[in-house]
Amino acid sequence: MDTELRKIAESLHPLERKLLPSITSTSLTDLSAKSGIPESEIMRPLQWLKEKGLVDIRESLTQTIVLGPNGRLYAEKGLPEKRIFNALEKEHQSESIKKLAVVNDGEYNSSLGILRKKGLIEIRPDAIRKIAPAHSFPEEEFLQKLPLALEGISESNRKFFHELRTRKDIVDTLIKRVFLVVITDLGEKLQKIKFDDIIDNITPDLLASGDWKDKSFRRYDITIPSSKIYGGRRHFVREAREYVKSIWLDLGFSEMTGSIVQTSFWNFDTLFTAQYHPVREMQDTFFIKEPSLGRLPDKHLLAAVRDAHEHGGNTGSTGWQYAWKEAEAKKNVLRTHTTPLSVQAISRLKTSDLPAKFFSVGDVFRNETVDWSHLFEFAQSEGIVVDEDANLRNLLGYLKEFFKKMGYDKIRARPAYFPYTEPSVEIDVFHPVHKKWVELGGSGIFRPEVTVPLLGRDVPVLAWGLGLGRILTNYYGITDIRDLYKNDLKQLREMKAWMQV
Numbered sequence: 407m408d409t410e411l412r413k414i415a416e417s418l419h420p421l422e423r424k425l426l427p428s429i430t431s432t433s434l435t436d437l438s439a440k441s442g443i444p445e446s447e448i449m450r451p452l453q454w455l456k457e458k459g460l461v462d463i464r465e466s467l468t469q470t471i472v473l474g475p476n477g478r479l480y481a482e483k484g485l486p487e488k489r490i491f492n493a494l495e496k497e498h499q500s501e502s503i504k505k506l507a508v509v510n511d512g513e514y515n516s517s518l519g520i521l522r523k524k525g526l527i528e529i530r531p532d533a534i535r536k537i538a539p540a541h542s543f544p545e546e547e548f549l550q551k552l553p554l555a556l557e558g559i560s561e562s563n564r565k566f567f568h569e570l571r572t573r574k575d576i577v578d579t580l581i582k583r584v585f586l587v588v589i590t591d592l593g594e595k596l597q598k599i600k601f602d603d604i605i606d607n608i609t610p611d612l613l614a615s616g617d618w619k620d621k622s623f624r625r626y627d628i629t630i631p632s633s634k635i636y637g638g639r640r641h642f643v644r645e646a647r648e649y650v651k652s653i654w655l656d657l658g659f660s661e662m663t664g665s666i667v668q669t670s671f672w673n674f675d676t677l678f679t680a681q682y683h684p685v686r687e688m689q690d691t692f693f694i695k696e697p698s699l700g701r702l703p704d705k706h707l708l709a710a711v712r713d714a715h716e717h718g719g720n721t722g723s724t725g726w727q728y729a730w731k732e733a734e735a736k737k738n739v740l741r742t743h744t745t746p747l748s749v750q751a752i753s754r755l756k757t758s759d760l761p762a763k764f765f766s767v768g769d770v771f772r773n774e775t776v777d778w779s780h781l782f783e784f785a786q787s788e789g790i791v792v793d794e795d796a797n798l799r800n801l802l803g804y805l806k807e808f809f810k811k812m813g814y815d816k817i818r819a820r821p822a823y824f825p826y827t828e829p830s831v832e833i834d835v836f837h838p839v840h841k842k843w844v845e846l847g848g849s850g851i852f853r854p855e856v857t858v859p860l861l862g863r864d865v866p867v868l869a870w871g872l873g874l875g876r877i878l879t880n881y882y883g884i885t886d887i888r889d890l891y892k893n894d895l896k897q898l899r900e901m902k903a904w905m906q907v
Contacts, residue, residue, distance in 0.1 A: 414458060414592075415599045417625040421451035423601040429461055429589045437587055452587060460593035464586045469556040471567055473549065474575035481549040483508075487517035488543045491526060491536070498533035516573070545570060552577070634899075642901040643785070643890055646878050647767050649904045650787050653811050654765035657804070659789065662747040662766040669700035671735035672746040675711050676753075677826035678855040680726045681734045685742070692771050694738035702736060707753060710859035721854040721864070740771035743871050744788035745826075752792060752860045752867065760865065761793035767874065778886040779844060785874035786847075796866040798829060801849060805833060805870060809846075813881050818843060827869060828853045835880070847872030 418426070421443065428440035438445040455461045473481060480486070489507035497503045504514050518534070521527045526538045548566040556579060559567070570576045589597070603621040605612070612618050639645070651661065674686060685691070702708055713719035715730040747766045755762060766788040774780045787808075791800065802819055809817050814835055822832040827850025834843040849870035858864050875887050882901060884890060889897070 408595075411595060411599065412622075413625065414460075415596055415601060416604055416622055417458075417627065418601070418604075419451060419454060420606055421447075422454055423604070425451050426455065426460065426593065427597055429455075429587055429593065429597075431586065431588045434585050434587065449585075455593070460590055460596060462588045462590060464588060466584050466586070468582050468584050470553045470580045470582065471556055471559070472553045472578055472580050474578045476573075476575040477549055477552070477570070477577050480546070480576065481552075485517075485543055485546050485549075486513040487520045488546060490514065490517045491521060491541065494527065494534065494536045498535055500534070503534065549576075553580070636899040639903070641898065642882065642904070643875075643878065645904045646881070647785060647874065650767050650812075650874065651765075653808055654787075654789065657763070657807065659763040659765040662744075662751050662764045662788070663768070664747045664750065664766075666741055666769060666771070667694060667700075667738055668741045668746045669702065669735060670737045670739055671700075671702055671708075671711070672750060673739050673741055673743075675715065675730075675735050676749040676856065676860065677745060678714060678853060679825050680715065680728065681731060682728065683825065690773055691742055692740040692773060694740065698738055699736040700738045702732065703753070707859065708732070708735075714855045714859050718855065719859065721858045723853075723855050725855070742772050743770050744768045744786045745869070745871055748788055748790045748869060749856070749860060752790070752857070755792060755861065761791070761796075763789075763791045765789045776888065778888065779876065781875060781887060781891075784887075787872045787874050787877075789868075789870050790852075791868040792861075792865060793868075794865060796851075796868050798831075798851065801831070801851065801868040801870070804868065805849060808872075809833075809835075809877075812877055814877075817846075822848060822850075824848055824850060826853055826856050827851055833870075833872065835877075844876055845873070846876055 415423075425437070425441045425443060425448070428437055432440075434445055434448060437443075438448050441448070443451070452461060452463060456463050483489070486507065486509045489509060490503055493503045493506040497506050500514070504511070507514075509517065518527070518529065522529060524541075526536065526541055528535055528537050544562070545566045548563055548570070551563070554563065556567075567577060604624055605618060605621050606624045608618070608623075640648075655661070670681075670686065674683070675681070679685060710719060712730045712732075714721060714723070714725055716725050716728065718725040744766045747768070748764065751762075751764045767785060768788070769783055770786045771783050774782050776782060789804070791804065793800075805819075806817065816835075818834040818836075819831045820834065822830045824830045827848075830848065830850035832848050833846045835846055836843050847870060849868075852867040852869055854864045857867050875890055878890065879885065879887055881904070882890075
């Protein structure tokens, strides 16, 4: 026996050895019947044989004309136009004809058009009458012949097919992929080899008996790529969020947590956002329907925030100069930022607690139009530093250190306006694909109108809120922020792990 042929024979999988002797030029159905391998499982060993050059698999598509739901009914009871034509022997009024022919309004109206087009009836104001003797309906005979292969169909049958296809659910085409398996010259040579002396598995009994000595072993190609094994892991966005937490913890910050549902008091009022500010409107904020109202804090804090809004309170400001409403402050919202956690943390501080540093990583909600850089639900990283000696240079230093650990060497800090910080700074990064600066978050030093009601005195508070999703896209090579949450299994398996920078 040729040595090369023997090597090929010894490399065959048991399913390939079982299948190969049955192959001539045949269909999958016939091959399945001959080999005993179910048709649902036969393609895999066939592909292996094809890769070894032992068979050729030729694919083609066939179209078969089949009966639709109405076609099955008409094949049994007759076409509606035929039933109506026969009913005209006895009846000539529409309602009586429909009842005798057992057709609905749609079938009746379309059938009248067909019969009139064929010159079989005339429609008078007072009645509908035949103008031709008994007539055959070859379309009905065509239905009795189905299913028929569309390829090679006669011209008359093709005409009936096209006519009936314009009508609802009478005929349809079934497209089927057909495979023809053809043995190659090399495959024919291997068919002559007996595979009985090829051993797939070594067992204790085989070793003990010594039967293996006169036989050969199945060969394994160790150069063939093996299947990838994917271990269990957290969602890659969750991994990144945990890494963000570790950055702030390493910098000495304590974590803040809290509910995603907040009252407007904590979400807006404590941040010196006027109650008539557009950000509170429905286009920006998701208000809670049930329960629509929440509880407010103690009267002293409530009064201090109210005074800051109305006339500036003890801050030296003139405030917003309007009548602050407690009812508006009670409205529950899905938090639009994580800053409610910051002001709640500040309100609990005592002078002996200073200096203090806090951070949070949590989900926020805004009624945004979703596109490549905006989501209506997204994660935000919040941070505050409460320190008598804190200044803007410290703020930029914290943010620079954070972004450096997140993989950004350069950021752009530009002046901005926020109702609750002064000075205010927006942080941008240049997007390498979209070729534009993308805002990553806002920052600044809380205004006295925020800190004085919360702390009782004006202490510098550095604050920032960073959109986490936009920060992560650069590391993962994602150009559309929506891809962070599309839950594509291939993406989840292959996405690189977050490595500490």
